[in-house]
Amino acid sequence: MSSTPNLPVIGILGDGQLSWMMTEAYQALGGAVHVLGPNSDTPAHSIANVSVVGDINDYNDLIRFFPNVDVVTIENEFIDSDLLMKVAEETEVSVRPEPDRYSLIENKLAESQFFHDAGVPVADFFKVDSERDLLDEPGFLKLSKGGYDGIGTCAVENLAEAKQVWSELRVKGDVVFQHKVTFDKELSVIAVKSGDQVEFYPMVETHQDLGTCRYVTFPSGVDNDVEQLGFDLVGRIMEKLDCNGLFAFELFLKSDGTLILNESAPRPHNSGHITLDSVDCSQFENHMRAVAGLRLTKPTVLKTPALMLNLLASKAGEFDEQAIADAIEDSELSVKLYGKGTSRPKRKMGHINLWGDDLWARARLLNETLDF
Template identity: 35%
Template structure:
């Protein structure tokens, strides 16, 4: 296959297009705006909303297989195209149990993977649920079942007073309610599965979040080998159970009593895997293209002693390209800065990232260099 269609034209598709250059694979993107990041590198583009199935039908005429950059898609409408012979990878049946957070939790439970305790609350059941909620239930986490990302639609509720204040904002939305996990650390695994069922897993990483948005990723995570093997077993079981094809991001909690719980699954390349571009033999973006094109998977091995990835998040409303800050960050030894070319900044928006390769796995060294990047970016 030489042409891959991608539904979505943001930074994930942009980095996928960059990886495609080295593989001789062109991308055709379906995306709303000509200014979206991936358009500048894509071979072709269909300008339309992500869930515009008519546009996806046009996209299918320009490529051999269609992949996904995000989960904002209309599965029933796409199934009509699949029945007409359009090749989606991962297959739509893989996405069905994952796009709704309650369905995802239920699927994980069904296949025997450990998750936080959960339940669903509908607009019709809200009042009864609120009345029945005991003080022992708090703190708890509310999540919109669909279309939440980077912390949007996720609320950590400390007590009934906070819940009552929030109810007008959320009670009309189908919700996933789950127990709050006072975790020791947050971990992530990037794993890929081929058309023939081969699975490769990248080094397990530790992520640090702020306001439910990933801020730092440390590779590899400093956890014992037992936990590494447990996370790898979870990733393998998940991808095989789904019969998935492509790269998946798996977010996990390491609890204070040393248990692993699955938090969320992203059926695509993932922010916690950006370090792989410079730090691994095969980047997650090249790996995804290899998988969806039916080619043998690449080596996920870490090429360096360690790496830290820092997201460059918006901290103000502005149109600045932050050229001076980016120039200073790029001067840090072994720093690789990726700027997504977005024209507007707002608090929490991912504008770029920087990966710094390390000559030592020492966590303190990684923390120091991450702090140096952030002091330049956000100011001291």
């Protein structure tokens, strides 16, 4: 099945909920999507124009997948950028964001160094090569590559804790120590680039629970000067990267008004799910526009204030999506369930976007009512 004339066929590497929402967005524009991923029963596979089961880090599967599409994008940054560059060169099929560019920030060590070299404030950091490098002070030990939602990131308060965590993480890959930053708010800015056009989504505040985002609120609760500073810092990184696609940036706001750039992701991000309802062009649509080489839509706010609630599982077992949907009586919201038949603790099963009055009270009621 082909795209509407003049729209390229896009291939997505990955078959999770981000791939699903990216696929929905591009199909709504009239485009066709091929999905490559290991699980044939995922939502992304179920709606893709062409579904291919395979390993997104396997050379042979990529060589088989690339020639059937016009351009490729990624669902996560854990794919080997060198492998993508090799396959893109051999098949003459472009990848966006361009792997030779996003490789500059594809692991936490390189990312922090890139931010620092660009003149953007970051927390002090260093690579841990041996136990002798560990410090007797608060901070975070992080896997340089592969960590997400608090997995592979551990807070430590002293040397004894650092030694224990180091012994567990070091067998999984390179480890970075990041000094603790005391901050008032954790914020997110999403930017997207297509050719010479760059657009920013309004800043949002993220609210974490043990390293996993539980809520996102808009407006972010900061003044215009802080938001503009965030846009300026992110814009500096986007200019240095010179990479087509959508990027999400996590920032810490300190009490003195300083912003610290923490981490980034070269793809749609959990903090941007609120854009499915808060603005007229979601992060998923603009990302796919950038991948396709189309002009971007400048986001216009539709609903404010707004809040996103992540639906995080509390236990393992079967997941009844219909029961969850039936239990929600609030009318000023939208529900997005990800089609996952089984749950496990902290697994993201869906999200709810709310708007209107009493957002926090309604969100907390939902959080307490929806038991799964």
